[in-house]
Amino acid sequence: MMRMRALAATAALFGFASAAAAAPKGADTARPPYAQAYEPTTVDERGLWQQLDDAERQLRDSKFVILDPALNDYVRGVFCRTVGDERCRNVRIYVMRNPNFNATMAPNGMMEVYSGLLLRVRNEAELGAVLGHEFGHFELRHSLNGFKMKRISTDIAMWGTLLIAAGGNDPTRFQMGILSRIFAYNRNQEKEADLKGLEYLVSSPYPSAAAANVWERLMAEADATAAGRKQKAQHSYAAGFFADHPTELARAKYLRDAAGKAGDEGDPAAAAYRSALDKWLPAFLDDQIKLNDFGGSDYLLQQLAGDGWTPDLLYARAELYRQRANPRDLVSAAQFYQEAIDKGYAGAEARRGLGLALIRSQQGEQGRTALREYLRMKPDAPDASLISTLVAD
Amino acid sequence: MLHLKGLAALACAVVCALLLAAPVAAQEKSGMKPGFNLAPGTARIVLMRPTIKVGAQSTGGMFEPNADWTAQGRENLGRAIAEAQGKLGNVVVAYEEPAGGAAGAAEYQALFTTVANSVMTYQFFSGNRLPTKKRKGQFEWGLGPGIGKVSGLQGADYALFVSTEDQFGSTGRKVLQVAAILAVGVAIKSGLHTGYAGLVDLKTGELVWLNADAQMGGDVRTPEGAARRAEQLFKGFPGSTPAALQVAGR
Amino acid sequence: MRAKFAAVLTVAAPIVAIWAASPALAGNSLIAPGKKAAVARSTLSVTPSSEWNKMGARPGRNSETWTLDGDGLNDVTFYGGVGDGQTLFKEVDKANRPLPRVSSTMLVTDIPTLLENSYRIALGTSLISIDAIEPTSFAGEKGVRFTYSFTKQDEEVRRRGEARAAMVKGKLYMITYEAPALHYFDRSLTAARELADSAKF
Numbered sequence: 061m062m063r064m065r066a067l068a069a070t071a072a073l074f075g076f077a078s079a080a081a082a083a084p085k086g087a088d089t090a091r092p093p094y095a096q097a098y099e100p101t102t103v104d105e106r107g108l109w110q111q112l113d114d115a116e117r118q119l120r121d122s123k124f125v126i127l128d129p130a131l132n133d134y135v136r137g138v139f140c141r142t143v144g145d146e147r148c149r150n151v152r153i154y155v156m157r158n159p160n161f162n163a164t165m166a167p168n169g170m171m172e173v174y175s176g177l178l179l180r181v182r183n184e185a186e187l188g189a190v191l192g193h194e195f196g197h198f199e200l201r202h203s204l205n206g207f208k209m210k211r212i213s214t215d216i217a218m219w220g221t222l223l224i225a226a227g228g229n230d231p232t233r234f235q236m237g238i239l240s241r242i243f244a245y246n247r248n249q250e251k252e253a254d255l256k257g258l259e260y261l262v263s264s265p266y267p268s269a270a271a272a273n274v275w276e277r278l279m280a281e282a283d284a285t286a287a288g289r290k291q292k293a294q295h296s297y298a299a300g301f302f303a304d305h306p307t308e309l310a311r312a313k314y315l316r317d318a319a320g321k322a323g324d325e326g327d328p329a330a331a332a333y334r335s336a337l338d339k340w341l342p343a344f345l346d347d348q349i350k351l352n353d354f355g356g357s358d359y360l361l362q363q364l365a366g367d368g369w370t371p372d373l374l375y376a377r378a379e380l381y382r383q384r385a386n387p388r389d390l391v392s393a394a395q396f397y398q399e400a401i402d403k404g405y406a407g408a409e410a411r412r413g414l415g416l417a418l419i420r421s422q423q424g425e426q427g428r429t430a431l432r433e434y435l436r437m438k439p440d441a442p443d444a445s446l447i448s449t450l451v452a453d
Numbered sequence: 454m455l456h457l458k459g460l461a462a463l464a465c466a467v468v469c470a471l472l473l474a475a476p477v478a479a480q481e482k483s484g485m486k487p488g489f490n491l492a493p494g495t496a497r498i499v500l501m502r503p504t505i506k507v508g509a510q511s512t513g514g515m516f517e518p519n520a521d522w523t524a525q526g527r528e529n530l531g532r533a534i535a536e537a538q539g540k541l542g543n544v545v546v547a548y549e550e551p552a553g554g555a556a557g558a559a560e561y562q563a564l565f566t567t568v569a570n571s572v573m574t575y576q577f578f579s580g581n582r583l584p585t586k587k588r589k590g591q592f593e594w595g596l597g598p599g600i601g602k603v604s605g606l607q608g609a610d611y612a613l614f615v616s617t618e619d620q621f622g623s624t625g626r627k628v629l630q631v632a633a634i635l636a637v638g639v640a641i642k643s644g645l646h647t648g649y650a651g652l653v654d655l656k657t658g659e660l661v662w663l664n665a666d667a668q669m670g671g672d673v674r675t676p677e678g679a680a681r682r683a684e685q686l687f688k689g690f691p692g693s694t695p696a697a698l699q700v701a702g703r
Numbered sequence: 704m705r706a707k708f709a710a711v712l713t714v715a716a717p718i719v720a721i722w723a724a725s726p727a728l729a730g731n732s733l734i735a736p737g738k739k740a741a742v743a744r745s746t747l748s749v750t751p752s753s754e755w756n757k758m759g760a761r762p763g764r765n766s767e768t769w770t771l772d773g774d775g776l777n778d779v780t781f782y783g784g785v786g787d788g789q790t791l792f793k794e795v796d797k798a799n800r801p802l803p804r805v806s807s808t809m810l811v812t813d814i815p816t817l818l819e820n821s822y823r824i825a826l827g828t829s830l831i832s833i834d835a836i837e838p839t840s841f842a843g844e845k846g847v848r849f850t851y852s853f854t855k856q857d858e859e860v861r862r863r864g865e866a867r868a869a870m871v872k873g874k875l876y877m878i879t880y881e882a883p884a885l886h887y888f889d890r891s892l893t894a895a896r897e898l899a900d901s902a903k904f
Contacts, residue, residue, distance in 0.1 A: 123854050123859060157829045158856075291798065350823050385813075416812055420810055442833075448838075559859065575731075582731065
């Protein structure tokens with residue numbers, strides 16, 4: 061609706077102006093006014109919302125939702141501190157068990173946060189940056205616009221294809237042109253949401269510089285993934301033809317520039333974040349290790365170990381190396397398991413991994429010793445009878 | 454996140470598909486457990502929340518949900534279904550979500566979809582039939598006897614699952630359809646009207662009846678159309694006769 | 704499992720909606736009881752004691768699937784000699800979602816992990832766990848028997864699986880049985896176990 065859009069545009073202007081003037085840190089009074097929980101009015105919007113209301117019903121019952129109240133409360137807390145209570149009040153957040161880096165927000169106010177995202181951000185400020193970006197789409201009401209734009213464009217594409225096919229020319233060239241228009245529209249939306257998210261950060265207790273860090277690390281991880289697969293790294297400054305989002309490189313740059321201009325400071329709350337994730341970290345690491353992405357996973361582990369290799373991180377690294385299982389990997393794996401144990405890794409699984417790594421690298425005797433220790437520590441392990449056969453050899 | 458190569462391949466494949474799109478043949482099939490009979494007025498049936506999607510199909514084939522249409526469809530179809538069943542004298546009650554949430558029912562809803570898809574893929578469509586499902590008069594499908602224990606279904610004899618999806622071809626789509634035939638001799642489908650209705654015996658979990666139609670008629674946005682759709686959905690419903698199922702306003 | 708190689712492209716490209724897939728020319732065939740049947744283009748054979756349907760579509764080069772009501776409801780898949788460097792089933796997106804590969808030096812404990820990780824990637828799900836693992840004799844060879852449970856992405860049907868496998872001369876041989884946890888898994892468990900029991904080289 062025109063009124064809403066004008067309001068949002070004004071809000072954006074106001075928000076940015078206050079940022080440039082270095083508004084006082086953390087004061088919610090610095091935030092632009094927020095029109096209350098938006099009710100869809102045009103036919104298109106209500107249609108999309110209704111689909112989603114059915115979808116939210118399904119989401120609520122989904123097996124992929126992580127129900128842990130402590131984790132949910134924590135994520136919600138970070139989100140509210142980022143965008144302010146007025147904005148976060150009616151948002152429903154669902155934390156999903158999915159190893160990909162992603163968060164989505166639907167026009168009806170439901171937000172999904174993937175565990176892969178929680179694994180990759182290192183502090184509350186970074187989490188706030190991504191959640192704020194998603195809320196930015198919502199406040200700027202992008203979903204519907206994107207939907208409308210796609211409809212008009214595909215109509216043109218269909219006609220064009222027919223005409224050209226009838227005329228005997230190559231239809232693919234024309235097709236590409238239309239597709240590029242659709243995706244270019246989305247790229248602008250992503251940049252708008254990035255900058256909106258930055259505004260929220262500037263008005264929050266968190267430093268807006270955190271936003272750029274996320275993308276820089278994501279790029280480095282993708283490069284590491286490619287290297288691990290002996291592929292070429294993908295990054296270029298200009299977004300590739302099919303890239304829906306501006307490339308991480310471009311994003312990191314304009315976010316860093318904007319944060320520099322804002323000049324705000326704050327506590328990114330890294331320790332609090334690590335503490336809140338502690339219970340779920342082993343599970344999320346496990347999901348990541350099992351993706352068969354050695355390069356990316358190893359990079360991620362090293363990043364997470366920036367403040368020191370914890371037993372959980374060492375165990376995960378050992379599992380990663382044992383999984384790839386090149387001869388030298390098995391030696392490294394054994395080493396990491398031992399380090400984890402020495403640092404106090406409590407679970408019996410470390411002995412299991414150590415034993416298997418040693419056996420597979422022709423150190424049978426030491427391997428069997430470790431496996432015997434595993435069985436002693438966990439006689440009712442689900443694979444106890446199988447491990448016993450390896451020990452008996 | 455998107456992948457460059459995947460999308461390039463997709464764009465090219467789509468163009469090829471456009472040029473080679475084959476028309477979808479009329480496919481209406483139903484199956485019933487042999488010997489099953491449902492006398493009017495003898496059963497209490499719980500209608501699970503119908504899955505109803507109504508919208509438009511743009512020229513480019515994209516589904517556009519439409520809340521007004523869906524609400525109309527839900528209201529009209531809901532009433533039409535009740536009337537159709539009411540005509541047979543069977544009591545149809547809408548499923549009420551129990552206090553603890555609908556997780557139990559949701560599991561069966563999910564399983565029902567899987568079973569119905571299997572029936573359609575491996576028994577109804579001739580191209581893909583499984584040999585053991587080809588035998589004359591055979592119809593052996595079910596959700597298992599545990600369904601009777603789902604809270605909210607006690608005291609009922611059958612559960613009725615209904616799902617419809619309507620995409621009305623926009624004007625542009627229809628014009629395209631004509632142009633496609635004239636210009637390049639390609640038959641493009643306009644609009645999408647699919648539906649299935651299935652009846653499950655709550656004592657045994659057997660799917661005693663399933664109707665599947667990939668070319669449904671009746672505009673669910675109007676009472677008359679919804680009535681016609683309900684009629685089609687329940688065509689061959691156990692114990693019914695065609696005359697009985699005719700709903701007023703047609 | 705035919706569903707393993709269904710394309711997982713989550714892009715909402717508008718034009719793809721009109722690409723109506725036609726039913727595949729399947730060539731499903733009937734398996735009669737009592738006759739020994741070679742499976743998965745390999746030296747592995749089973750002797751069914753009841754009838755089954757053999758699906759025309761294969762998950763991979765050296766595998767085949769049998770079913771009673773459709774692979775979404777019950778699925779027995781035979782893997783006949785997946786060798787060093789090979790994947791369990793066809794890769795959909797080799798560059799971005801490569802599947803783990805068999806290694807001829809794999810320990811028997813690595814077999815459940817191979818299946819789990821392959822499913823995580825191919826089915827796009829984190830909801831899979833290996834439950835019990837024990838040694839067993841499989842087709843006369845020393846092997847492993849394990850159970851697992853999983854849910855596919857974009858589906859809310861809980862599924863259970865039971866597998867028997869062995870490494871023989873550096874190649875993986877395996878028989879898996881999968882079905883929805885609700886009703887279907889128990890329903891055909893005995894018949895599926897009889898198949899696995901009858902496996903011979």
